[in-house]
Amino acid sequence: MKRTVDVSIPVGPIHPCWKEPARVKCETKGEFVLSAEVELGYMKKGIERIMRGRPWQEVMFLAERVCGICSVIHNMVFIEALEGISSIPVPERAALLRVIVNELDRMQSHILANFSYCYTIEHETLAMYLLDVREKVMDELERITGARVTCAYIVPGGVRFDLRHEDALRLRANLAAIEDEIIRYTGMFENGPMIALRSKRIGILTKEDAREACAVGPTARASGMPESDRRLYHPTYQKLGFVPVSREEGDNFARIMMRFQEILQSIALIRRCLDTLPEGPVRGGGIPGAGEIAYSGEAPRGELSYFIRTDAAGRIVDIAIQTPSIMNIEACCHYMLKGVASLADVPSTFVSSDPCIACTER
Amino acid sequence: MSGYLYEKDLTSMKYDILTSTRHDRMVREIAADIGIPQIKLRRYIMERFDMLLMENLPARYEEGKRQMAYASETERDLRAHLYSRAIPLVTEDEMDRIVTRVKELMESGMPREEAVLAGKNLFRGSILK
Amino acid sequence: MSLLQRVKNFVRSRSIHVAYVDVGSCNGCDIEVLACLSPRYDIEQYGIYVHNNPREADILLVIGAFTPGWEDKLRSVWDKIPEPKAAIAIGNCPISGCLYNRPHTLIDPPVAKHIPIAAQVPGCPPRPTEILSAVLAVAPVVFKDFEVKKR
Numbered sequence: 001m002k003r004t005v006d007v008s009i010p011v012g013p014i015h016p017c018w019k020e021p022a023r024v025k026c027e028t029k030g031e032f033v034l035s036a037e038v039e040l041g042y043m044k045k046g047i048e049r050i051m052r053g054r055p056w057q058e059v060m061f062l063a064e065r066v067c068g069i070c071s072v073i074h075n076m077v078f079i080e081a082l083e084g085i086s087s088i089p090v091p092e093r094a095a096l097l098r099v100i101v102n103e104l105d106r107m108q109s110h111i112l113a114n115f116s117y118c119y120t121i122e123h124e125t126l127a128m129y130l131l132d133v134r135e136k137v138m139d140e141l142e143r144i145t146g147a148r149v150t151c152a153y154i155v156p157g158g159v160r161f162d163l164r165h166e167d168a169l170r171l172r173a174n175l176a177a178i179e180d181e182i183i184r185y186t187g188m189f190e191n192g193p194m195i196a197l198r199s200k201r202i203g204i205l206t207k208e209d210a211r212e213a214c215a216v217g218p219t220a221r222a223s224g225m226p227e228s229d230r231r232l233y234h235p236t237y238q239k240l241g242f243v244p245v246s247r248e249e250g251d252n253f254a255r256i257m258m259r260f261q262e263i264l265q266s267i268a269l270i271r272r273c274l275d276t277l278p279e280g281p282v283r284g285g286g287i288p289g290a291g292e293i294a295y296s297g298e299a300p301r302g303e304l305s306y307f308i309r310t311d312a313a314g315r316i317v318d319i320a321i322q323t324p325s326i327m328n329i330e331a332c333c334h335y336m337l338k339g340v341a342s343l344a345d346v347p348s349t350f351v352s353s354d355p356c357i358a359c360t361e362r
Numbered sequence: 363m364s365g366y367l368y369e370k371d372l373t374s375m376k377y378d379i380l381t382s383t384r385h386d387r388m389v390r391e392i393a394a395d396i397g398i399p400q401i402k403l404r405r406y407i408m409e410r411f412d413m414l415l416m417e418n419l420p421a422r423y424e425e426g427k428r429q430m431a432y433a434s435e436t437e438r439d440l441r442a443h444l445y446s447r448a449i450p451l452v453t454e455d456e457m458d459r460i461v462t463r464v465k466e467l468m469e470s471g472m473p474r475e476e477a478v479l480a481g482k483n484l485f486r487g488s489i490l491k
Numbered sequence: 492m493s494l495l496q497r498v499k500n501f502v503r504s505r506s507i508h509v510a511y512v513d514v515g516s517c518n519g520c521d522i523e524v525l526a527c528l529s530p531r532y533d534i535e536q537y538g539i540y541v542h543n544n545p546r547e548a549d550i551l552l553v554i555g556a557f558t559p560g561w562e563d564k565l566r567s568v569w570d571k572i573p574e575p576k577a578a579i580a581i582g583n584c585p586i587s588g589c590l591y592n593r594p595h596t597l598i599d600p601p602v603a604k605h606i607p608i609a610a611q612v613p614g615c616p617p618r619p620t621e622i623l624s625a626v627l628a629v630a631p632v633v634f635k636d637f638e639v640k641k642r
Contacts (some may be wrong), residue, residue, distance in 0.1 A: 013560075014568065016543045020513050021560075038414040041375040041560035043515045046597040054593075062590055068519025068616065104612070112522060131529035149519040149616050212447060214421040299590050307384065320383040322421060330418040346451055358518040360417060378597070448523065 009343065013042050015160075017120040017347045020357040023332060026346060033346060036337040038329070048319055056288050056314045063306075064150045066321060067359040069112060071150045072105035073245075073299040077139040079154045081295035081306045088286030095160035095236045096273045097282060100171075101153055103142060103266040103273075107178075108137040109300035110218075110259040112264075113354040117256050118189075120351045121198045126188055135179050140171055147351075157286035168274055177268050186260040193332060199253035202351035203336040206250060213331035217302025218322045220355050222258040223250035230298035240272050288314045299324050301354050323359035332339040376408045376416060384420040392423075392449070395441070396486055406451070406489060415450075422448045436464055439478045440485065452488055460484045496638060503549075503575075503634040505538035509626065510548035511581075512568055515598060516555030519616040520582040524552060526619040536608050537627055545571045549634070550626060556584040556591050557605060565609035569606040575637040577609040581622060586611050609633060 007028050013021035021042035027034045047066055051059045063078040064071045076098055083090065090098075111134040118127035138148050144163060145151035153160050163171075189195055205215065210223040220228040226246035231237040245261050247254040290312040296305040302324030309318040332353035340349055377384065389407070393400040407416065424449025433443050446457035464481035468474060511524055527534040542548060543610055545568050557565070569578065580602055583589035588600035602608060609632075612625045 002590045014510075014512060014543070014545065020518065037412045039372065040413040040417070041372060042558060043513070043555075044375060044378060044558055044560065045515055045556065046378070046592045047591070048593060049595040049597075050591060050593045052595070065517040065519070065590055068517040069522055071519065112525070115525075128528070128530055131526070132531060135526065135529050148618070149523065150517070178622065211425070212422075213418070214425045220599075267502070279401055318383055320420075322384070326414075326417045327421055329580055330414050356518060358516065360414070370563070 008037075011346055011350075015347065016353060017116075018355075019116065020355070022329075022355070022357050024337070024346065024350065026337065026343065028343060030180065031342045031344075032339055033340045033343065036346075038333050040357070040361055043357045045362065047362045048171060048321060051316050051319050054316055056310065056316060058153075059319070061150075061152060063321075064152060064362055066323065067299075067325075067356055068149050069109050069356060070105060070300045070304075070359075072102050072153065073297055073304060075152060075154045076102055077295060077297040077299075077304050077306050078308075079156055080297065081293050081308050082156055082288040082310070083286070084293050084295055085291035085308070085310060086286065086289045087159045088288070089284055091158055091284050092278055093162075093280045094282045094284070096277050097144075097159045097163055098154055099236050099240070100163070100270050101141065101151075101159075103270050104137055104141045106145070106300045107263050107266045108134050108141065109250050109354075110136065110263050113300075113351075114189075114256055114259050115226065116351050116354075117252070117348065118195075120348045121195065123192070123195060126185060126192075129181070129188075131186055133178055133185070136174055136178055140174055140356045143167055143170065155283070156288055158281070160283075162282045168277070171270070172274060175267050175270060179264065179287050182260065182263050184266075186257070186264075189256065189260065196253065198202045198345075198348060199251065199256065199352075200249075201251050202345050203252045203332075203340060203352060204250050205331055205336050207321070209335040210250070210331060213335055214327045215302075215331035216327050217299070217354075218255055218258040218262060219328045219331060221246040222254040224248045228231035230296050230303045234297065237269075240269060240276075242269065255352045255354075301325055301328060301356060301359070303327075319330075321362060323356070324361070325354075325356040325359040328353045329355045329357075329360055372413065373408060376413060377404075379416045380407065385416075388420050388423050396482070396489065398486060398490060402490065409437055411450075417481065419449060436468075436478070436481075437461060440481050445485070452485065456488055457485075460488075468475060492636070492639070499638070500635055503637075504631065507537075507539045507550060507551045507634075508544075508548045509539055509541045509543050509552060509625065510543050510572070511541070511552040511554060512545075512565065514553060514555045514561045514565055514585070516582060516584050517542030520554045520584070523616045523619050524581065524622060525555065527623055528578060529619075532619045532623060534623060534626075537623070538593050539623075539626060545569075546573070548572050549576060550630065551576065551578045551606075551614075552581050552622075552626075553578055553585050553602050553606070553608070554581045556588045556600045557602050558598055561605075562599075564576065565602075565605055575634050577633040578606055579625055579629060580608045580611045581625075582617060583613055583615045586613060589615055 009026045012023040023039040025037045064075045115127045115130040145153040205223050226244040229244035292309040294307045305322040307320040393403045426444040445451045446454045464477050467477040585602035610629045
């Protein structure tokens with residue numbers, strides 16, 4: 001990239017606020033950030049290269065490990081892509097259980113993102129409250145799937161385990177507790193005057209810029225693009241009557257509030273699933289065959305796309321994964337950070353876009 | 363102090379990004395469209411773009427192609443938006459200059475196809491420069 | 492044992508600063524380390540403070556298989572940590588490369604090739620309690636009577 005000024009301040013790769021390594025070189029004029037350049041390569045494992053030529057049974061676990069935070073959606077999109085190739089039907093109970101697990105995963109991911117933001121602006125109390133709620137969500141996830149992270153719950157033609165009746169009751173009871181706490185913390189965040197000073201009108205992403213950088217997920221929806229939600233095109237979500245929410249401000253505050261709103265929305269979706277959960281089998285079975293497909297789903301961070309080509313034995317011939325973080329971090333670094341008034345706002349703006357370097361580089 | 367600044371040669375890592383399936387397809391399409399060798403386009407991209415922009419290229423390319431429908435006819439033929447905003451191969455000023463030049467040529471009586479061809483040659487020249 | 496050594500032992504037993512460095516994992520282990528901070532596991536009740544600053548750290552948690560970007564950097568991070576220090580490998584990745592250690596991969600495990608590892612916590616990912624108990628088990632072994640052992 002061309003140098004515009006002579007002072008370039010690197011932030012990272014090891015930074016107290018960042019959970020993962022990335023290096024943002026900010027070109028500054030005084031404290032004013034003119035542009036930012038990102039240096040990656042700290043997390044490049046070459047997953048797509050490993051996946052090629054391997055049977056789907058193996059790639060399924062690799063797909064989950066593209067991102068540990070949103071592992072359920074990677075599992076779901078990969079398996080649904082395979083189901084799309086070979087037209088494997090899914091029992092209705094299994095489809096709803098998938099939604100329940102996926103929404104629980106979205107909740108814990110959003111809570112973690114908001115925790116990171118509160119931690120970055122040094123509001124440690126709220127951050128720790130949020131981390132405590134997250135443990136409750138993780139408990140539910142563990143009770144249903146058997147693992148906290150990378151649970152490999154979704155398999156072609158269904159899910160691994162059924163939801164027992166007593167677990168469903170516990171899930172309902174816990175959801176009520178989580179909802180109460182999230183509403184309380186949303187109020188704390190919304191009305192905190194110090195939080196507003198650090199968040200409002202900082203790191204603004206306009207709708208035009210969001211479209212140009214192809215921003216997705218809560219980042220795009222905070223800039224007024226509700227149509228970017230891929231859940232609108234998913235048959236199970238359509239059946240549940242899902243309507244996305246959006247905000248117009250496009251600043252750090254809007255992005256965090258967006259995630260709080262989506263957590264409440266996820267709770268409502270899980271309740272609706274539990275209400276309409278029919279009795280029946282959860283594993284229909286099915287063997288993936290040859291074909292090619294481009295399939296997208298809504299990850300906690302936005303649109304996740306898999307482009308897969310398989311052969312008759314179910315081996316992955318070619319695969320390309322487009323993760324939401326790629327677009328969101330790009331929108332953050334090349335549009336939001338431009339014109340940030342102070343270098344101190346760089347980490348918080350970066351964290352507000354919920355960056356996941358492991359997805360970005362794969 | 364240079365030990366603490368750790369600037370590093372990123373060429374091989376950038377090449378890894380640019381040779382994945384979708385990036386490779388995109389580079390081939392652009393190279394065929396502009397009419398320059400792929401290897402030259404790859405080197406040009408690696409020299410000018412940072413790694414995050416490179417990761418995002420396929421998504422931006424698709425979106426840029428979608429946005430082409432809203433551009434004027436001359437700009438669509440030159441793919442002005444695609445090559446200056448979505449994939450910033452040249453700066454917007456440079457692209458504006460090329461578009462203005464093509465429009466001038468057309469006003470001076472040159473047939474449309476020839477003028478666009480001349481514009482594409484200008485564009486290729488500014489990349490190979 | 493000198494009085495000074497006894498004071499040092501006492502202070503070190505309740506004040507362990509931890510830094511973590513991710514050298515190419517899937518993020519699963521990162522969030523389990525973060526979960527240790529939560530009030531449920533409450534890492535700070537044992538006197539462990541997650542600081543993420545190598546210059547102030549006593550224990551380095553290494554997460555992830557080793558990617559090319561870290562070739563020159565992990566060593567320099569390790570060198571910046573003041574003595575006494577220890578590194579703990581969290582998860583399968585730094586031990587063996589886990590799922591990523593296949594043909595055509597870019598990683599270069601194990602991490603023990605690059606910096607000395609004092610303890611390993613296997614798991615994909617390990618539970619927060621396991622990470623916590625590993626830190627608590629390693630700390631006294633490394634820090635107690637450090638100056639005496641060095642002589």
